[in-house]
Amino acid sequence: MAADPDHSPLDGGTPIRFDVDVAPPADGSTRARAGRMTLPHGVVETPQFMPVGTNATVKALSPDDLREAGATIILGNTYHLYLRPGHERIARLGGLHEFMAWDRPILTDSGGFQVVSMDELRKIDDDGVTFQSHLDGSYHRFTPEVSIAVQEALGADIAVAFDQPVRPASSTREQVAEASARTNRWAERSLRAHSRPDQALFGIVQGGLDPELRAESTRFMTSLPFDGICIGGLAGDETPAQREAALDVAVGLLQDDPRPRYLMGLGSPADLLEAVHRGVDLFDSVLRARVARNGQVWVPGGRLNMRNAQFVEDRRPVQESCRCLLCRNFSRAYLSHLFRAEELLAYRLATCHNMTFTLDFMAEIRVALRTGTFSDRLPGLRAWALLSGARASPVQPE
Numbered sequence: 001m002a003a004d005p006d007h008s009p010l011d012g013g014t015p016i017r018f019d020v021d022v023a024p025p026a027d028g029s030t031r032a033r034a035g036r037m038t039l040p041h042g043v044v045e046t047p048q049f050m051p052v053g054t055n056a057t058v059k060a061l062s063p064d065d066l067r068e069a070g071a072t073i074i075l076g077n078t079y080h081l082y083l084r085p086g087h088e089r090i091a092r093l094g095g096l097h098e099f100m101a102w103d104r105p106i107l108t109d110s111g112g113f114q115v116v117s118m119d120e121l122r123k124i125d126d127d128g129v130t131f132q133s134h135l136d137g138s139y140h141r142f143t144p145e146v147s148i149a150v151q152e153a154l155g156a157d158i159a160v161a162f163d164q165p166v167r168p169a170s171s172t173r174e175q176v177a178e179a180s181a182r183t184n185r186w187a188e189r190s191l192r193a194h195s196r197p198d199q200a201l202f203g204i205v206q207g208g209l210d211p212e213l214r215a216e217s218t219r220f221m222t223s224l225p226f227d228g229i230c231i232g233g234l235a236g237d238e239t240p241a242q243r244e245a246a247l248d249v250a251v252g253l254l255q256d257d258p259r260p261r262y263l264m265g266l267g268s269p270a271d272l273l274e275a276v277h278r279g280v281d282l283f284d285s286v287l288r289a290r291v292a293r294n295g296q297v298w299v300p301g302g303r304l305n306m307r308n309a310q311f312v313e314d315r316r317p318v319q320e321s322c323r324c325l326l327c328r329n330f331s332r333a334y335l336s337h338l339f340r341a342e343e344l345l346a347y348r349l350a351t352c353h354n355m356t357f358t359l360d361f362m363a364e365i366r367v368a369l370r371t372g373t374f375s376d377r378l379p380g381l382r383a384w385a386l387l388s389g390a391r392a393s394p395v396q397p398e
C-alpha cells in the first residue's frame with residue numbers, strides 16, 4: 001500500500017522524523033534513550049527490534065501474526081528480492097508494502113552484506129561488486145546506483161546506502177581500511193543516486209574493531225546528509241567485548257547527532273540489551289526464526305529445547321506469562337509433538353513465541369527508559385535476557 005499523503009503521519013514533505021523523548025541521564029550511567037521514529041507508513045517507538053522478512057515474508061509468520069507479536073517495522077532483503085521475484089516485478093505489483101500486504105514501515109538493506117559475504121562467488125572493485133546468484137549461478141552486478149534503484153523500486157520507508165562490510169575480527173587492518181574507504185565513496189554515490197522523496201536513506205559506518213578506523217568512518221558518515229546512521233561490520237566473528245568497545249567508539253562520536261542509530265544484524269536478547277545500554281536505537285536479526293526452526297524457544301532467563309524428552313507430557317505453556325499464539329492455546333507437550341512429527345505449525349508457533357518474547361522484552365526496556373528506571377532495572381533485565389548463560393553464535397547471512 002502506498003503511503004497516503006492525506007493520512008501521512010509526517011508533514012512538510014520529509015520522509016522521516018526522529019524525536020528523542022527521553023535522553024540519556026546526565027550522570028553517564030547509560031547511553032540508552034527512548035524515542036519515536038515517524039515514517040510514511042507509521043510511527044516506530046525506539047529502542048526497537050525489526051523482524052527480518054528475507055523473501056518478502058518473515059519466515060513462517062503472516063502479517064497478522066507479526067502485528068499480534070507487536071512488530072511495528074520489518075526489514076526486507078534487497079539482494080533476495082532483486083534476484084527473486086525481481087524489484088521491477090514488485091514495483092509493477094504496487095511495491096513491497098502492497099506485494100506482501102504489510103502496511104506498516106519497512107526498511108530495506110543495501111544488499112552489500114549478502115553479496116560481499118559470498119567469498120567464492122563475488123569480485124569487488126572500486127565501482128561495485130560482481131556476484132553469482134545463489135539460486136542459479138547467473139552473474140549480476142551491484143553498484144551503489146543499482147542498489148539504490150532496486151530499493152527505490154521496492155519502495156520501503158527506509159533505504160540503506162551500499163557498503164562493503166568485512167569480518168570484524170579476522171580481517172587485517174589494511175582490509176578494514178580499504179573497505180571503509182570504499183564504503184565512504186559508495187555512501188556519497190548512494191546519496192547522489194537517491195531521489196525518492198518519500199523514502200529515508202541511512203548511511204553505514206564501517207571501520208571494523210580498530211578504534212581509529214571506526215572513529216574515522218563514523219566522522220565521515222555523520223558529515224553526510226543521511227537520515228539515520230547504521231553501525232555495520234559488527235555482529236560477526238567478534239567477541240561481545242570487542243563489539244561493545246567498537247560501539248563505544250562510534251556512539252561516543254554520535255552523542256550530539258540527532259539521527260537514529262541502527263546496529264545491523266544483532267542478535268540475542270542479551271546482545272540487544274547491552275547495545276541499547278550503549279546508545280543503539282534499532283536492531284534486526286534472523287536469529288529468532290533460526291532457533292525456532294531448531295526447536296528452541298526463549299523464556300526469561302533461559303531457553304527450552306522442545307525436542308528434549310522432558311516435554312512430551314508437559315501440560316504447561318512454554319511461558320506462563322506470555323500472550324503469544326503458542327502460549328495462549330497450546331502446551332509444551334503439543335509443541336514437542338509437532339516438532340517430532342515435523343509438522344509445519346511447529347515453526348509458526350515457535351517463531352510467534354520467540355518474536356513476541358523479543359518484542360515484549362524491547363517494550364519492557366522502553367518502559368524502563370520512559371519511567372527513568374533503566375539503570376536500576378539493568379541487572380533484572382540482564383537476568384531476563386540470559387539464555388542459559390549462552391551468547392548467540394554469529395549468524396551467517398541467509
Ligand SMILES: [Zn+2]
Pocket residue numbers: 318319322323324325326327328352353356
Ligand atoms: Zn509465548
